[in-house]
Amino acid sequence: METKYDAIVVGTGVSGGWAAKELCEKGLKTLVLERGRMIKHIEDYPTMNNDPWDYESGEVITNETKRVQPKQSRTGYTTAESSKHFFVNDHEHPYNETQRFDWMRGYHVGGRSITWGRQSYRLTDFDFEANIKDGIAVDWPIRYKDLAPWYDYVEGYIGVSGQNVGLPQFPDGNYLKPMDFNCVEDHLQESISKNYKDRLLTIGRTAIITEGTKPGLGRMTCQYRSRCIRGCPFGAYFSSNSSTLPAAENTGNMTLRPNSLVHEVLYDADKKRATGVRVIDTETKEVFEFSAKVIFLCASAVPSTSILMQSKSEAFPNGMGNESDQLGRNIMDHHLGVGASATTDDFKDKYYFGRRNNGIYIPRFRNIGGKTDQKNFLRGYGYQGGGSRSGWTSKVAELGYGAQFKEEVLNPGSWSIGLGGFGEVLPYEDNRMTLDYNKLDQWGLPTVTFDASLKENEFNMRKDMQQQAVEMLENARFKNVKGHDGDYALGLGIHEMGTARMGHDRKTSVLNKYNQIHDVPNVFVTDGSAMTSASNVNPSLTYMAMTARAANHAVEELKKMNL
Amino acid sequence: MDRRKALKNIGTGIGAIAVTPTVVSMFQSCQTAASYTPVFFNADDLNKVAQLMELIIPGTEIPGAIELKLPEFTDTYIKAVWSEGDQENLSKGWAAFLNAASQATGKDAAQLENSDWDAQLAKYLKPGNDIPASEATAAAFAEQLRHLTVNAFKTNEYIGENVLAYAPIPGDYKGCVDLMETTGGKAWSL
Numbered sequence: 001m002e003t004k005y006d007a008i009v010v011g012t013g014v015s016g017g018w019a020a021k022e023l024c025e026k027g028l029k030t031l032v033l034e035r036g037r038m039i040k041h042i043e044d045y046p047t048m049n050n051d052p053w054d055y056e057s058g059e060v061i062t063n064e065t066k067r068v069q070p071k072q073s074r075t076g077y078t079t080a081e082s083s084k085h086f087f088v089n090d091h092e093h094p095y096n097e098t099q100r101f102d103w104m105r106g107y108h109v110g111g112r113s114i115t116w117g118r119q120s121y122r123l124t125d126f127d128f129e130a131n132i133k134d135g136i137a138v139d140w141p142i143r144y145k146d147l148a149p150w151y152d153y154v155e156g157y158i159g160v161s162g163q164n165v166g167l168p169q170f171p172d173g174n175y176l177k178p179m180d181f182n183c184v185e186d187h188l189q190e191s192i193s194k195n196y197k198d199r200l201l202t203i204g205r206t207a208i209i210t211e212g213t214k215p216g217l218g219r220m221t222c223q224y225r226s227r228c229i230r231g232c233p234f235g236a237y238f239s240s241n242s243s244t245l246p247a248a249e250n251t252g253n254m255t256l257r258p259n260s261l262v263h264e265v266l267y268d269a270d271k272k273r274a275t276g277v278r279v280i281d282t283e284t285k286e287v288f289e290f291s292a293k294v295i296f297l298c299a300s301a302v303p304s305t306s307i308l309m310q311s312k313s314e315a316f317p318n319g320m321g322n323e324s325d326q327l328g329r330n331i332m333d334h335h336l337g338v339g340a341s342a343t344t345d346d347f348k349d350k351y352y353f354g355r356r357n358n359g360i361y362i363p364r365f366r367n368i369g370g371k372t373d374q375k376n377f378l379r380g381y382g383y384q385g386g387g388s389r390s391g392w393t394s395k396v397a398e399l400g401y402g403a404q405f406k407e408e409v410l411n412p413g414s415w416s417i418g419l420g421g422f423g424e425v426l427p428y429e430d431n432r433m434t435l436d437y438n439k440l441d442q443w444g445l446p447t448v449t450f451d452a453s454l455k456e457n458e459f460n461m462r463k464d465m466q467q468q469a470v471e472m473l474e475n476a477r478f479k480n481v482k483g484h485d486g487d488y489a490l491g492l493g494i495h496e497m498g499t500a501r502m503g504h505d506r507k508t509s510v511l512n513k514y515n516q517i518h519d520v521p522n523v524f525v526t527d528g529s530a531m532t533s534a535s536n537v538n539p540s541l542t543y544m545a546m547t548a549r550a551a552n553h554a555v556e557e558l559k560k561m562n563l
Numbered sequence: 564m565d566r567r568k569a570l571k572n573i574g575t576g577i578g579a580i581a582v583t584p585t586v587v588s589m590f591q592s593c594q595t596a597a598s599y600t601p602v603f604f605n606a607d608d609l610n611k612v613a614q615l616m617e618l619i620i621p622g623t624e625i626p627g628a629i630e631l632k633l634p635e636f637t638d639t640y641i642k643a644v645w646s647e648g649d650q651e652n653l654s655k656g657w658a659a660f661l662n663a664a665s666q667a668t669g670k671d672a673a674q675l676e677n678s679d680w681d682a683q684l685a686k687y688l689k690p691g692n693d694i695p696a697s698e699a700t701a702a703a704f705a706e707q708l709r710h711l712t713v714n715a716f717k718t719n720e721y722i723g724e725n726v727l728a729y730a731p732i733p734g735d736y737k738g739c740v741d742l743m744e745t746t747g748g749k750a751w752s753l
Contacts, residue, residue: 051731051753053720057640064643180738224736226753351742354733355753390750392713400688401619401709406627409713410727412742412750 001288002255005031007554008277008292010262010307013111015527015543016298017240018154020248020256022551023296028558029253031290032245033279035261035299036107039114041217041241045231047082055081071095074102075492078115083229086115094447096436101450102491103302109258110241111300112494113540115229118207118237118358119384120160121537122151122171126368126380131533134378137330137427138503140532141513144171150545158238158544159214161358162205169380170363176210178203183347184387184415184478185360191476192362198372199365204384206358207238207541216243224354237357259283263445265295265311265320265523273563274320274523280443294522294554294563298547301331301528302433305499306448308510308517308525309435321510321517327500328434330427331452332534334493337486338462339383340469341418342478351389351412359386362419362472364536366464377460381423381536383469389415417478421465424536425490426457427498452490495539497531515550522563524550599635602642603650608657609638611672612708615680619688619712625726633715640715656704663701717752727752 006028009019016032023030038044052059059080066073072087073079079087086106095103106112125144132139148171155174164172181189181203189201208222219235219242228237235242248254264278266289276291297304305328311320319327364380367373391413399405431452439447466483473481503509506518515530517523526547528539535542557563601609613634620628628634641650661672664683668675686692687705694702716722723729728746731753742748 049731051720051723052718053723057636057643058714058718060640060644062643063646180736182738186739222736224733225731347739349742350739351745351751352736352738353740353745354730354736355751356736356738398690400690401684403621403623406620406623406625406716409716410722410749412746 003288003290005029005255005290005292006558007031007294007296008033008290009296009298010277010304011111011297011299011527012109012113012240012245012256013298013300013527014113014116014238014240014540015300015547016111016296017113017244017248018544018547019296019298019524019526019551020240020254021244022548023294023555024248024251024253026551026555027251027253028294028555030248030255031292032248032254032256033260033262033277033290034109034111034256034258035282035303036109036111036258038258039109039231039241041235041239041246042231042233045233046085047230048227048233050082050230071102072104075104075494078104078229082227083115086229092442094439094441096439096447096449098449098451099453100489101452102489102494103448103450103496104491104494105300109245109256110239113238113240114231116239116540117494117538118228119361119538120155120158120162120205120207120541122173123147123535123537123542124169124171126169126364127533127535130379130535131427136378136533137429138501138505138508138532141502141504141509146513147542147545147549150549151541154541154544154548157215158207158243159209159219160205160207160541161203161210163202165200165202165363167200167363169365169368173205175205176212179206179208179210179356179358181360182352182356182387183350184344184417187344187346188360188387188417188472188476188478192472195475196365196472199362201360201362204358204361208358209236214238214243215247217241217246219243222357224356226355226357228357260288261443261445262299262307263310263443265297265307265520266291267311267313267315267320267520269313269315272519274520280445282443285443293558294524296547296551296554297523297525297529298527301496301499301531302448304525304527304529305433306435306446308500310446320523321500321520323506323519324508324510326429326508326510329429329432330498330501331431331433331450331490331496332425332427332498332531333490334495334534334536334538335423335425335454335458335462335488335490336420336493337488338423338465338469338484339385339418339420340466340473340481340483341416342473342476342481343414343416344478345414347415359384374464377457377464378426379424379457379461379536381421381461381465383419383421383465385417385419387415387417389413391416417473419469419472421462421469422493422536422538423458423461423465424534425454427501427533428452428455431490433499450491454488454490495528495534497528497534497539500525500529501532502530503532514553515546516553521557522554524554526550599632599638601635601638603638604657609634611661611675611680612637612657614677615684615705615708616712616715618677618681618684619709620716626721628712628716631716631719631721633712633719636715636718637711640711653704653707656700656707659698659700660704663698723752729753 616628
């Protein structure tokens with residue numbers, strides 16, 4: 001078995017896939033380590049063509065699933081029959097909650113790139129400058145101009161459909177043609193444009209091909225089945241399995257090793273460089289060491305941080321790169337589950353064709369200067385949502401039961417529409433994860449403990465998120481407008497961020513402006529852990545852009561013999 | 564015979580017209596032939612519940628609850644999906660429903676006939692009736708059973724693939740189209 005490589009990539013989700021592709025394409029012999037099982041594109045998507053009636057009780061979360069995956073089932077959808085196999089068994093992979101934390105994940109090649117929500121937005125300088133302006137946490141060491149060319153590059157490669165709208169707080173991109181609105185969404189868009197000067201509604205920007213093809217394993221245009229989370233036989237949405245890993249494979253430079261649990265980065269104090277990683281083979285329980293010139297940690301925020309915490313040496317008694325004591329702190333997510341919904345009796349003769357696995361989007365309109373600035377909270381939120389025609393008509397209730405009732409339930413129900421906020425969570429030092437060495441997992445490794453919660457800024461923001469959603473739906477003259485503020489705990493947004501943040505200073509941050517550990521420059525961390533602030537937009541596209549940028553920097557530095 | 568193949572052959576052979584109940588029976592016979600053993604209701608109760616479900620979704624030119632085996636689906640569904648607390652409440656509701664039906668008719672539960680069930684459902688599910696507080700639990704059961712029956716109906720393979728508008732691979736998305744032109748007025752099954 002070869003144990004020496006040019007580069008090691010830990011993890012195969014959106015970040016790991018991009019690191020693998022970029023490093024391999026630049027000629028580095030790259031070992032890609034994944035703790036979970038192999039998932040081959042198409043071949044290993046067992047549920048991709050299933051209908052609800054292919055399951056004994058339909059597309060539901062069963063009591064048996066809730067027993068095996070009690071925490072993973074907290075989302076209310078990810079562990080339904082057709083996607084539960086892409087989420088972990090909570091008994092085999094335990095973690096601890098001083099305060100409730102919803103840690104949703106799957107251990108397999110492709111990681112959450114198979115099951116992600118695909119919404120793809122760019123951060124802006126409103127985000128990169130937010131901490132310094134607000135005097136919160138530390139300043140981002142990068143600005144929009146540093147990342148913009150990498151956003152262009154990544155969007156072009158993976159395929160993102162969307163509409164350019166020309167808002168400074170919502171940068172335009174390199175988009176494939178936007179998907180359609182349905183009738184009620186069209187109506188809401190017109191109403192918002194008529195009633196508000198400070199906001200607009202656009203179609204979601206989603207990593208789904210809407211025209212032509214993209215590189216990878218036969219990636220083609222969306223067939224509108226709305227079954228993305230199961231893996232797509234058409235490769236229409238971006239996943240590592242359909243796109244970046246095949247690209248890496250094609251170079252002949254990639255060695256992909258599933259069932260390989262990395263738990264430590266090895267360090268040479270004389271050279272002041274990492275030398276490799278220590279790995280447990282989860283099938284044989286054998287321990288291996290692999291060495292490389294550069295190491296990319298792309299295991300997602302919590303595992304990458306956990307690996308660094310376990311990488312203790314004389315030089316780093318509290319974990320690699322943790323001189324600042326920031327490792328594991330500032331954990332962020334996007335807070336959601338708050339908004340409003342409504343119905344309408346209009347558009348009864350209208351319907352839609354196909355199932356669009358994408359929603360509508362209202363970009364941030366708070367705290368971007370002038371009249372938009374708020375007294376009660378910092379930062380902002382966007383809305384995601386959509387209209388649909390399901391449920392029961394009012395006629396159904398009148399008919400009660402029987403033959404006519406039966407006819408009526410076969411007809412489309414009334415239209416409804418919903419808006420759900422995605423809000424920025426601030427970085428708080430005492431929102432953190434730690435390791436518990438008294439509770440070991442089946443590999444003898446420490447388990448993660450979460451102790452984090454929303455605070456006043458988020459709670460104040462949630463009030464506005466609900467209120468504005470209600471108002472916009474009422475202004476559009478929808479009926480039965482109902483606000484909601486539901487069950488949310490950190491993690492439920494499935495956007496864990498911030499536990500090894502970027503910054504200018506080694507005393508207050510873990511990573512530099514190229515995602516290198518300040519004192520160990522050949523270790524790059526390019527997943528959610530690098531985020532200095534959360535912004536209010538879905539983060540995966542930013543991880544991809546950051547990863548491509550960091551990989552480019554790594555290769556340049558290798559050429560200059562700096563690493 | 565493979566059920567899917569049977570359905571596909573029917574679909575191409577005789578087009579989209581309603582398939583006769585005989586044909587439905589034909590491909591249901593392709594499923595496991597063994598008789599169903601209830602897991603939530605007892606066998607006796609499931610027979611009564613099946614009569615109620617058949618009143619909610621009766622056989623018309625489209626098969627009804629019993630022919631589509633909705634009672635069996637529902638019995639399994641309750642056990643597999645509902646929480647223990649909800650299952651207990653449903654059991655209490657069913658007992659209350661039986662009790663209310665007996666009181667209304669002066670009959671033992673075993674003697675209740677279709678017309679008695681129909682009267683009870685009419686009382687609870689047709690709009691505009693004043694339900695006495697003492698029968699709130701029985702009425703709630705009727706509503707739950709209606710929901711369960713409709714869920715089973717719309718999750719049924721035959722209904723999903725042949726009666727509702729079925730497009731497993733639409734190939735395109737159009738956001739705002741004419742309902743009659745697109746599905747003939749029917750809901751999409753997926």
